[in-house]
Amino acid sequence: MNISPQTSFDYRKYQAFPAFEMAQRQWPDQRITKVPRWCSEDLRDGNQALINPLSVEQKTVFFKLLLSIGFKEIVVGFPSASQADFDFVRLLIEQRLIPDDVTISVLTPAREALIERSFEALRGAKQAIVHLYNSTSKIQRERVFNRTNAEVIDLAVNGAKIMQRCAMEQTETRWCFEYSPESFTATEPEFALAICNAVGEVWQPTVIKPVIFNLPSTVENTTPNVYADRIEWFSQHINNREGVILSVHTHNDRGCAIAAAEMALLAGAQRVEGTLLGNGERTGNADLLVMAMNLYSQGIDPELDFSAMNTIVETVSELNQITLHPRHPYAGDLVFSAFSGSHQDAIKKCLAMTQPDELWNVAYLPINPTDIGRNYQEVVRINSQSGKGGVAYVLERFLGVHLPRWLQSEFSQIVQRSAEKKGGEISPVELVGLYKTRYLDQNNGYRLLSFNIQREQQDILEARLATPTGDISISGVGMGALAAFINALQIYFGRSISIVNYDEHALSTGTDAQAVCYIQLKDNGVLHTGIASHNDIVSASLNAVLRCLSV
Ligand SMILES: [Zn+2]
Numbered sequence: 001m002n003i004s005p006q007t008s009f010d011y012r013k014y015q016a017f018p019a020f021e022m023a024q025r026q027w028p029d030q031r032i033t034k035v036p037r038w039c040s041e042d043l044r045d046g047n048q049a050l051i052n053p054l055s056v057e058q059k060t061v062f063f064k065l066l067l068s069i070g071f072k073e074i075v076v077g078f079p080s081a082s083q084a085d086f087d088f089v090r091l092l093i094e095q096r097l098i099p100d101d102v103t104i105s106v107l108t109p110a111r112e113a114l115i116e117r118s119f120e121a122l123r124g125a126k127q128a129i130v131h132l133y134n135s136t137s138k139i140q141r142e143r144v145f146n147r148t149n150a151e152v153i154d155l156a157v158n159g160a161k162i163m164q165r166c167a168m169e170q171t172e173t174r175w176c177f178e179y180s181p182e183s184f185t186a187t188e189p190e191f192a193l194a195i196c197n198a199v200g201e202v203w204q205p206t207v208i209k210p211v212i213f214n215l216p217s218t219v220e221n222t223t224p225n226v227y228a229d230r231i232e233w234f235s236q237h238i239n240n241r242e243g244v245i246l247s248v249h250t251h252n253d254r255g256c257a258i259a260a261a262e263m264a265l266l267a268g269a270q271r272v273e274g275t276l277l278g279n280g281e282r283t284g285n286a287d288l289l290v291m292a293m294n295l296y297s298q299g300i301d302p303e304l305d306f307s308a309m310n311t312i313v314e315t316v317s318e319l320n321q322i323t324l325h326p327r328h329p330y331a332g333d334l335v336f337s338a339f340s341g342s343h344q345d346a347i348k349k350c351l352a353m354t355q356p357d358e359l360w361n362v363a364y365l366p367i368n369p370t371d372i373g374r375n376y377q378e379v380v381r382i383n384s385q386s387g388k389g390g391v392a393y394v395l396e397r398f399l400g401v402h403l404p405r406w407l408q409s410e411f412s413q414i415v416q417r418s419a420e421k422k423g424g425e426i427s428p429v430e431l432v433g434l435y436k437t438r439y440l441d442q443n444n445g446y447r448l449l450s451f452n453i454q455r456e457q458q459d460i461l462e463a464r465l466a467t468p469t470g471d472i473s474i475s476g477v478g479m480g481a482l483a484a485f486i487n488a489l490q491i492y493f494g495r496s497i498s499i500v501n502y503d504e505h506a507l508s509t510g511t512d513a514q515a516v517c518y519i520q521l522k523d524n525g526v527l528h529t530g531i532a533s534h535n536d537i538v539s540a541s542l543n544a545v546l547r548c549l550s551v
Pocket residue numbers: 045216218249251280281285
């Protein structure tokens with residue numbers, strides 16, 4: 001590999017993030033046993049990160065989708081920064097689109113005019129969260145704002161006071177206050193705690209009237225266990241803990257937004273801000289769809305309904321104009337598919353043993369795909385890596401035939417060669433086509449015209465056959481019609497013919513009761529396979545033998 005000399009690719013200019021020393025952490029021994037408060041950031045963090053931000057109409061569609069899923073806390077925008085967001089908040093309130101049990105939230109910087117404008121946007125709301133933030137990280141304090149620690153705390157405290165005054169002037173709304181030390185992960189833990197305690201001094205939270213302290217991983221800069229340590233430390237040290245709803249808001253810079261949020265829940269967080277499918281600034285937010293489904297798959301009610309997964313994914317992808325990765329957990333096109341033969345075989349066996357009332361326990365499938373409107377047909381996908389289990393499964397699903405094991409091996413080799421030649425996936429329709437071409441449509445010129453059997457000590461069979469060289473009559477004896485037929489063929493052709501494998505079953509699909517017969521026959525030392533179906537099992541077996549004959 002050539003690295004272009006123009007790039008600056010060089011790890012030596014980076015350094016590990018400072019360690020956070022924490023003794024006797026409790027969170028690794030905890031379990032997530034109940035659902036957190038979910039807060040959707042789709043219309044704020046998600047929207048502000050879109051190439052084409054949502055129109056008011058699109059936001060309304062998105063808002064209704066969030067309601068239908070069951071979100072009770074929804075951030076609806078940044079009304080002090082954007083007229084479109086302001087208009088959207090007004091529309092929600094004036095058109096009474098907010099159900100009584102849903103709380104909308106808006107984000108505001110800690111500046112008087114902007115806080116006042118945010119309250120103006122919310123006028124008439126039954127209840128609302130006003131979310132105050134300012135940047136607290138060392139780098140922002142020193143390099144961006146050039147402020148001392150005391151000045152940064154003053155900014156937050158003043159913002160908190162202005163919010164209190166504004167709330168007193170709009171008493172028709174039930175207010176909840178939220179504060180975020182923005183870029184918490186890059187802020188010294190002691191400073192983040194000090195600024196939250198200073199804000200708490202102003203707001204005086206109680207169990208009845210709690211405040212939300214939201215600790216964002218604005219930029220993810222460590223492994224998620226370090227984030228969890230910091231959340232636990234904060235939870236242990238914040239004043240008036242019972243009056244605080246501890247909230248997290250994680251980003252995915254290192255690919256661990258969900259892990260960080262989940263570990264934070266172990267560490268005492270009670271609320272999670274995130275988005276559907278993880279949209280959001282840069283690498284995105286924690287994906288609340290995946291987090292909720294993670295709980296669901298552990299037998300915990302996620303209080304969000306993703307049964308209409310396909311519709312949800314289509315709507316979100318279309319509104320955000322972001323296509324979903326096919327391997328996105330729970331939601332991607334390929335996540336309930338198995339290409340590997342051994343996986344297919346295991347899934348097939350587990351599904352066959354699954355009883356309707358028992359707990360879900362299927363290898364390779366963490367949840368039942370039908371829970372979210374997906375189906376089993378797509379579970380087994382066929383490519384050159386697939387084995388006989390998957391091939392047999394598809395034929396069962398689509399043709400109702402149960403290939404015997406010896407035939408599964410033979411046919412899966414045909415499928416594998418075809419997949420290699422094509423260089424891609426074989427669809428169920430193509431697979432059925434291969435089966436029909438190989439076994440059902442072949443015409444060697446032999447056909448059963450009529451037969452009769454006399455049953456004595458042995459069976460005596462006489463038959464009329466069409467052959468490539470004209471009609472013939474044959475007869476033979478044996479134990480059973482098939483043995484007598486083989487005997488007749490041996491006598492007529494004067495060559496060694498014997499049955500190697502024989503299987504039959506009733507076809508499980510179709511209106512007429514039909515039997516299908518699979519025969520492997522050795523004709524002059526060469527193996528041949530023949531398959532035939534008929535409403536009479538003897539006719540099916542004789543026809544299958546004729547399909548085996550060399551032309
Ligand atoms: Zn964010």
